[in-house]
Amino acid sequence: xxxxxxxxxxxxxxxxxxxxxxxxxxxxxxxxxxxxxxxxxxxxxxxxxxxxxxxxxxxxxxxxxxxxxxxxxxxxxxxxxxxxxxxxxxxxxxxxxxxxxxxxxxxxxxxxxxxxxxxxxxxxxxxxxxxxxxxxxxxxxxxxxxxxxxxxxxxxxxxxxxxxxxxxxxxxxxxxxxxxxxxxxxxxxxxxxxxxxxxxxxxxxxxxxxxxxxxxxxxxxxxxxxxxxxxxxxxxxxxxxxxxxxxxxxxxxxxxxxxxxxxxxxxxxxxxxxxxxxxxxxxxxxxxxxxxxxxxxxxxxxxxxxxxxxxxxx
Numbered sequence: 001x002x003x004x005x006x007x008x009x010x011x012x013x014x015x016x017x018x019x020x021x022x023x024x025x026x027x028x029x030x031x032x033x034x035x036x037x038x039x040x041x042x043x044x045x046x047x048x049x050x051x052x053x054x055x056x057x058x059x060x061x062x063x064x065x066x067x068x069x070x071x072x073x074x075x076x077x078x079x080x081x082x083x084x085x086x087x088x089x090x091x092x093x094x095x096x097x098x099x100x101x102x103x104x105x106x107x108x109x110x111x112x113x114x115x116x117x118x119x120x121x122x123x124x125x126x127x128x129x130x131x132x133x134x135x136x137x138x139x140x141x142x143x144x145x146x147x148x149x150x151x152x153x154x155x156x157x158x159x160x161x162x163x164x165x166x167x168x169x170x171x172x173x174x175x176x177x178x179x180x181x182x183x184x185x186x187x188x189x190x191x192x193x194x195x196x197x198x199x200x201x202x203x204x205x206x207x208x209x210x211x212x213x214x215x216x217x218x219x220x221x222x223x224x225x226x227x228x229x230x231x232x233x234x235x236x237x238x239x240x241x242x243x244x245x246x247x248x249x250x251x252x253x254x255x256x257x258x259x260x261x262x263x264x265x266x267x268x269x270x271x272x273x274x275x276x277x278x279x280x281x282x283x284x285x286x287x288x289x290x291x292x293x294x295x296x297x298x299x300x301x302x303x304x305x306x307x308x309x310x311x312x313x314x
Contacts, residue, residue, distance in 0.1 A: 130169020
C-alpha cells in the first residue's frame, strides 16, 4: 500500500531501475547507462512511429577487480503497488518494449575496470499502440549462494537503464480517483477530535505515463472545513498502472456528516492536466453526547414534574 514514505520505495528500486545520473551502478560494482553520441543521457528516451527501427548503444562498466560476464537483455517495465518503477523478473517473458529490443548476443564479458559499449536495436512493431511504453536494458549476474540450512540458491543481481518510448498516434492521457473508502473512530469525549482514515486508488486509464500531486480535505455540515493534509507527490504511473493511497487526518470532530474529498492534479511529460476528484461521506455521530442527553433530559423532566406536584400538594 502506498503511504507517505514514497521516497523510501523510490530508493529501494533505484538499484534495479536506475535513477537519473551519469551512471546506474549497484553495490557489486557495475553500472549501466546510455552511450553513443548522446552519452549524457540519463535514460533511453525515444519518439518513434509504428514500424520504425532505432539503433542505440548501452555502456556497461565493470568496476570490480576481476572480469565479469553479464547477461544483457531488454524487458518490460511496470509500476509496483508502492509506486516504484520496476522491471519484470528474468522468469517473465516481455511482451512490449523489452520484446522489441534485440542485441547481438545474450552474454558479454567485461574486463576488470573497463567499459564495454554494446549496440542494440529497438524495432517498433507496425501495430504498436500509440502512447507511452516503458522498459529497460538489463545487465545481470547470476551467482549461487548458500542459505542458512545449507541449500544452494541462484541469486540474480541486476542493474538496468530505463527505456521510455512514445509511439506516434492519438495521445489519450486519463486518470481516475477510484474506490474512496473512509473510516472514523468515534472519540469517547464528544468535544474531542479523532482520526479519520481515507484510502483511495489512483488509476492511469490512458496511454501516457503520469505523475502529479494529490491532496485530501475533510468537511462537515454546510461545507465547514475540518482538516486537510499537505499535498503528496504521486509517483510515475505507467499506462494501466494503479496505486492505493492511505491518508490519516487527526483531530476531526464527530460533527455528523463528514465528507472526505480527494483532488488529484495530474501531469504528463508534456505538461499539467485538468484536476480530477472524488469524495465519500460517512456519519460520525457523537454517541457519548447523545447518550448523555438521553439520560439527562428525562431526569430533568422528572425533577420538574416532581416539584410541580409538591407545589400543588402544598
